[in-house]
Amino acid sequence: MPFSLIVAWRYITANSLQTLLLVLGVSLSVVVFVFITALINGLSIFLTQETTSKIAHIELEPANKIASVLTNDNRFVAQPVSTLQRKQIRNWQQVIDIAQSTPGVSVISPIVDGNAFLVRGEATQPIAIQGVEPSKVDAITNISRYIIKGTAELTTGGLIIGADLADELGLLVGTPVLLKSERGPERLLPITGIFRVNLASLDKRVGFLSINVARPLFELPDGITSLGLKVDNPADAPAIAMVLQNSTQLKSTPWQEKNKSLQDATDAQGRTGNFIQGFALLAIVISIASALLLSTYRRRAEIGIMRATGISRQFVATVFILQGVFIGALGAFLGAAAGYQLCVQLASITKADGSAMLPIAPSEGSYMLVIILTIVGSALAAVLPARSASSVDPVEAIQQ
Amino acid sequence: MTNTLLFANNIIKTFRNGEHETCVLKGINLSIPHGKMMALQGASGSGKSTLLNILGLLMRPTSGELRLLDHSLINLSDAQLSTYRNQHLGFVFQYHNLLPDFTALENVAFPAAAPTGRLTSEIKKRALLLLDKVGLSHRSHFLASQLSGGQKQRVAIARSLINNPKLVFADEPTGNLDQDSAKQVMNLLRDINQTDNTTFLISTHDNSVAANCDDIVRIVDGKIAGV
Ligand SMILES: Nc1ncnc2c1ncn2[C@@H]1O[C@H](COP(=O)(O)OP(=O)(O)OP(=O)(O)O)[C@@H](O)[C@H]1O
Numbered sequence: 001m002p003f004s005l006i007v008a009w010r011y012i013t014a015n016s017l018q019t020l021l022l023v024l025g026v027s028l029s030v031v032v033f034v035f036i037t038a039l040i041n042g043l044s045i046f047l048t049q050e051t052t053s054k055i056a057h058i059e060l061e062p063a064n065k066i067a068s069v070l071t072n073d074n075r076f077v078a079q080p081v082s083t084l085q086r087k088q089i090r091n092w093q094q095v096i097d098i099a100q101s102t103p104g105v106s107v108i109s110p111i112v113d114g115n116a117f118l119v120r121g122e123a124t125q126p127i128a129i130q131g132v133e134p135s136k137v138d139a140i141t142n143i144s145r146y147i148i149k150g151t152a153e154l155t156t157g158g159l160i161i162g163a164d165l166a167d168e169l170g171l172l173v174g175t176p177v178l179l180k181s182e183r184g185p186e187r188l189l190p191i192t193g194i195f196r197v198n199l200a201s202l203d204k205r206v207g208f209l210s211i212n213v214a215r216p217l218f219e220l221p222d223g224i225t226s227l228g229l230k231v232d233n234p235a236d237a238p239a240i241a242m243v244l245q246n247s248t249q250l251k252s253t254p255w256q257e258k259n260k261s262l263q264d265a266t267d268a269q270g271r272t273g274n275f276i277q278g279f280a281l282l283a284i285v286i287s288i289a290s291a292l293l294l295s296t297y298r299r300r301a302e303i304g305i306m307r308a309t310g311i312s313r314q315f316v317a318t319v320f321i322l323q324g325v326f327i328g329a330l331g332a333f334l335g336a337a338a339g340y341q342l343c344v345q346l347a348s349i350t351k352a353d354g355s356a357m358l359p360i361a362p363s364e365g366s367y368m369l370v371i372i373l374t375i376v377g378s379a380l381a382a383v384l385p386a387r388s389a390s391s392v393d394p395v396e397a398i399q400q
Numbered sequence: 401m402t403n404t405l406l407f408a409n410n411i412i413k414t415f416r417n418g419e420h421e422t423c424v425l426k427g428i429n430l431s432i433p434h435g436k437m438m439a440l441q442g443a444s445g446s447g448k449s450t451l452l453n454i455l456g457l458l459m460r461p462t463s464g465e466l467r468l469l470d471h472s473l474i475n476l477s478d479a480q481l482s483t484y485r486n487q488h489l490g491f492v493f494q495y496h497n498l499l500p501d502f503t504a505l506e507n508v509a510f511p512a513a514a515p516t517g518r519l520t521s522e523i524k525k526r527a528l529l530l531l532d533k534v535g536l537s538h539r540s541h542f543l544a545s546q547l548s549g550g551q552k553q554r555v556a557i558a559r560s561l562i563n564n565p566k567l568v569f570a571d572e573p574t575g576n577l578d579q580d581s582a583k584q585v586m587n588l589l590r591d592i593n594q595t596d597n598t599t600f601l602i603s604t605h606d607n608s609v610a611a612n613c614d615d616i617v618r619i620v621d622g623k624i625a626g627v
């Protein structure tokens with residue numbers, strides 16, 4: 001073992017109570033760092049999950065502009081659509097093939113959507129109809145999970161609507177209701193299920209139909225209006241959307257674009273977190289610097305003796321840097337372990353409904369980062385004391 | 401001239417305290433021969449410690465020439481002087497001699513272990529041998545803070561010898577000790593001087609200590625009064 005390491009270790013263990021307090025102080029800052037990191041990351045994960053579990057990660061729609069016709073035999077190109085024509089995707093089966101072979105895409109759901117009115121007696125309510133394949137009713141939003149009455153079964157040709165809309169029209173499961181499409185056709189449909197997702201936009205405005213029922217209502221015998229996609233990792237959606245846009249020439253929108261405020265909110269949280277993290281690290285640096293500086297004053301005579309016997313400035317400086325590193329490392333590992341325990345404990349506290357009290361993610365405490373930053377910060381904190389120690393004048397120190 | 405270990409020529413040292421200047425050493429000429437045990441005497445404040453610090457390369461003179469083994473030392477850098485101290489010189493001081501958190505053995509080994517970066521078993525062996533020489537091998541694992549004043553000085557003497565120095569400076573090594581311990585320490589220095597031919601320069605107030613040495617150097621009024 002290098003002799004400087006032995007000396008540094010002896011110095012910090014010689015005054016074990018002071019070292020213990022210092023290490024505890026450092027680890028407390030590390031706990032704060034870990035806690036705030038796990039909380040903010042957890043919150044961001046929670047919010048992102050909440051959002052992405054209910055919406056399409058990527059939406060493919062016909063492009064607004066006329067797509068240029070590419071004459072590449074190997075590649076499929078969406079057929080140009082005139083703006084005067086009805087916007088639709090005619091060759092959607094081919095688009096599905098492309099999407100399926102695109103890495104990262106997990107679910108593809110063809111959709112015929114459009115606006116309509118639900119009419120019951122005198123009352124009329126607007127509704128956004130999503131015509132989906134009955135087997136894919138849960139593909140984008142897990143409607144089955146949120147059904148509060150009836151079923152999510154679409155094969156029977158019924159309509160599934162949100163609870164708020166059902167309340168407004170006094171609709172119950174089994175009640176027939178008249179659906180008037182924006183394009184003219186209308187049809188009497190039974191309510192087969194009522195859901196509550198707890199998203200006003202869904203609960204109040206959206207209804208699900210079998211795609212086959214929706215086709216005549218919106219006069220789309222072959223084409224579809226859009227494709228909803230889920231990807232394995234929602235964070236990859238923008239990159240995958242780019243790939244799809246290039247390979248299909250369809251307008252490809254990742255969920256992030258439609259949820260900018262969520263991104264802004266998590267960014268703002270992240271910045272708040274960075275502040276607190278910065279202060280925690282600053283507290284570590286200051287406490288180590290001041291403790292070691294004090295120690296250089298206390299050990300002046302000893303350092304003087306070392307220098308008198310011809311021990312180099314570098315050796316003295318190294319001993320003090322190493323003390324900082326030791327204290328930092330001890331505090332970092334202790335604090336990281338304690339911080340993890342704290343996060344695990346806090347994450348296990350649940351509210352009455354069984355959901356977590358704090359959306360804390362114990363695995364997201366940035367442990368490696370905080371350990372590295374703490375050790376590096378501690379070494380830097382020791383630079384000033386190390387300089388002070390290595391510049392002790394032996395004659396002055398010994399004569400005192 | 402070949403017998404001269406350390407040669408000092410016209411060493412002048414002036415301390416400046418703001419406006420005030422004190423000239424402590426006013427032209428010291430001194431040559432220390434190999435193998436001698438020399439005493440440095442003078443009234444309190446006459447400049448004994450100052451001279452030892454200059455000769456021991458701990459302090460630079462205001463002017464003058466200094467040669468060790470016929471090498472001029474005046475133009476060396478601080479780091480080079482430090483290496484010289486480590487490899488060729490030994491020191492025993494009156495106070496604060498040891499590192500209290502280290503054992504007697506570690507204290508002795510320190511000047512050899514730090515520059516090489518390792519506390520090797522050879523260094524330990526040699527340190528133990530020196531502790532044995534100063535009669536403290538049975539205390540080798542005591543912390544320095546657990547030793548008596550006389551024991552500390554003996555450990556300091558052992559430490560001063562770890563790198564086989566040509567010359568050992570001792571600034572009032574017995575000044576802090578009772579008569580018996582002082583005598584023990586002086587006998588030890590004499591013994592080492594005679595068996596190993598190590599050269600000593602010892603500053604002291606104590607005439608009996610000085611009487612034990614081969615030569616006495618006196619500082620009077622900033623100059624050497626007589627050898
Ligand atoms: N750093 C300094 N700045 C100013 N004056 C100093 C300094 N060091 C020593 N002196 C002065 O130099 C003179 C000689 O001091 P020195 O310590 O060398 O004397 P000494 O002979 O060792 O005395 P003592 O026997 O009491 O130890 C004293 O007058 C002292 O005040």
Ligand SMILES: [Mg+2]
Nearest residue numbers: 448449450571
């Ligand atoms: Mg003195």
